[in-house]
Amino acid sequence: MSERWMDEPWAKSEEFWYSGKVTRRTLLGLGATAAGALGATMLVPAPWWHAFGQAKPYKIGTLQPLSGAAAAGGKTALVGVEMAVDRANKSGGIGGRPVELIVADYESKPDVGRRKAEKLALEDKIDAHVGGYLSNVCLACMPVWEEHKIVNMITVCLDTTITTTKCSRYTFRPFDYAPAQAVAFAPYLVNKLGKKWHIVYADYAWGQSTRDAFAAEIKKNGGEMVGSTGIPLGTADMTPFLSKISGSFDGLFGIFFGGQGISFLTQTFDLGMSKKYKIAGDGAMTPSVSLPAIGTKGEGFVGLDRYIPVLEGPLNTPSHKKFFDDAVARLKAIDPSGPLPDRFVQSNFEGFNALKLGMQKSGFRGREDTMKLIAALEGLEMKEGDDFPQGDKILRKEDHQAFLREFIYDLKNVKHRLLEIVPKEKTLVPPACKFV
Template identity: 30%
Template structure:
């Protein structure tokens, strides 16, 4: 039988336990709230980390990782740290689509960036559009991505193929002649790049002597080069990229073709120049971004930051693509205080990049009508023997603003269809 004293003691112990539990909950609450706030916000990235474009894709990833570090150091996105999840598309459309669906459905990414391969990028854009995920194409150039196949949720950082051709065509025509021959990679990027260059050539009053279509991953270009030399053009335009570009230019040097014909192209990559012997580094080209820009705000710091992550090597345009893609997403989400894809896509129309992200002298912004970034083209000459700085493999002769090279919005074929 319980005595009154025993009952009072039990009640007292119960009250003390309740108070202790309440105190423990109060102490724990800030940590619970903090833990919720620190749940990472995931960004998915699909790029060809193996194969022909492995070097440029890996540099895009490095640039994106630098941006992730910088964004997280300033509080992340809406107070949440961001996490980059990277998948290899292996230059294959089916693989790229599968990886994109995995990132969205299983890993629950909030945003998507990538891919270097234009065909893969377009296929992934179909997935992100279906899933209503904001997507920035960091490295696929074919016109249709922000042209006839544009989508309300898809933006692009790198140039279009038309922008690349428009930046350099008049210089090649004026300086070297009106007869051009093309070595063209046989897929979406190559086709649209060659088409854009041919359109410029015809406007200038020139003529094409031939167009050699080369499969992705070609190692022996001799048959194509023999035909090109026999056509006797003024200019041989080399359009393949990645290791295909390196192999083609090495064989051009071995055959001595550059002694008879001016060798040039529309898009050049620092990764390719670094992989070539000096005798293969020739011709007039355009870079989409170049690391040596004296006096341009924030470029020097970006170069130093990338060196720390890149084995001491200077950054390339691909580093800048990945870097800018992540910073764009963070900037617009924090500005709008939202993760809603439609709201952010609407806000990105006309969005201008700040100095520490654009890293170039000209204004850099996303056009409202087609979601294409108006980014500069760095036009100049590849250097077989750099003067002074062995890392400076390209002499910039002019920097052309994006709104000077881009076709008018009405001419792109883009008709954005927004969800209700």
């Protein structure tokens, strides 16, 4: 008798397990049909393509996490880039040339991201890149863009070092980052919500750098961080760690995104902490896609974000309405629950538009004009309008970091409610980047 039952002769017999057969003929037939269907789809050009005649398209690559841990966010982010590219092509492209968007899925992994970035640069020969989502992937890919002299317009990654200690001549961030958010939010936290704060954060690069930025600004504004608790990334049930937090302080400040944002808000509510303390935090905790799961347990949460899906105050403009309606329609197509647009859609949309503006200003023809494009993007002023519905912003020359207005909001009836607007001038922090 064999040591393992699978090695027994009877277990080798196919009939014991399975009576059906997949023949080579069936497999080849199915394969040919699938390949034919796919090929036919790829051969049909987009309806706007004919308008450009023989004009050579700009190839713009976009790295997004369309599978793996960050897939849900990546899918939403891609909607923003696609919206902007479609809009550009429908209005005559860039300088009369169409834009071809090449989408690459990096599976939420830095090693795959780096490999896909190499492929975009070497095989697809892209002219520029717009995208990125996870900070570790953005950081892993930055040397690739630098090596191949490709402008990299990041659209979600929030790690502070991207535009400070690890800044790159080729990388631009056309949206906010933790130090600016902390400068914008800390006065409100300390003066209106409470002096003493306990910070609970996702224990990795982004969470730690954001914690440090908020701790410093809370102190600068006369408040105090009495303690902090780092929750390992991916921990769904944080109750054992939250249960330990007790003592005399005014508020709990959360720094999470995705499922952990939902867990933090529901579990602080379940443990009665939201009755005892003010709950505030980073806007990444309450994007529209998370609100159905948070439900009424998030009532009263106060957050800061560069974008909230409301049509009031400074966001009650025709250009924002246009962006909002287009995004809602596109999001409905990928999500039957019909979420409202969030910061990821906004920054991907505006990130491409910033690149487009730079390409138009510099007369960019291809990768050979990368330095001209960089010169045009440095100090680029983006005016509120159809390209930038979030508001005015400026891409600082010294560190390629943008500064923009921020929105302080709370959750009321499972919706964002605008409380205060922080003008972009009040979010400024000194540059901390030295380009090599």
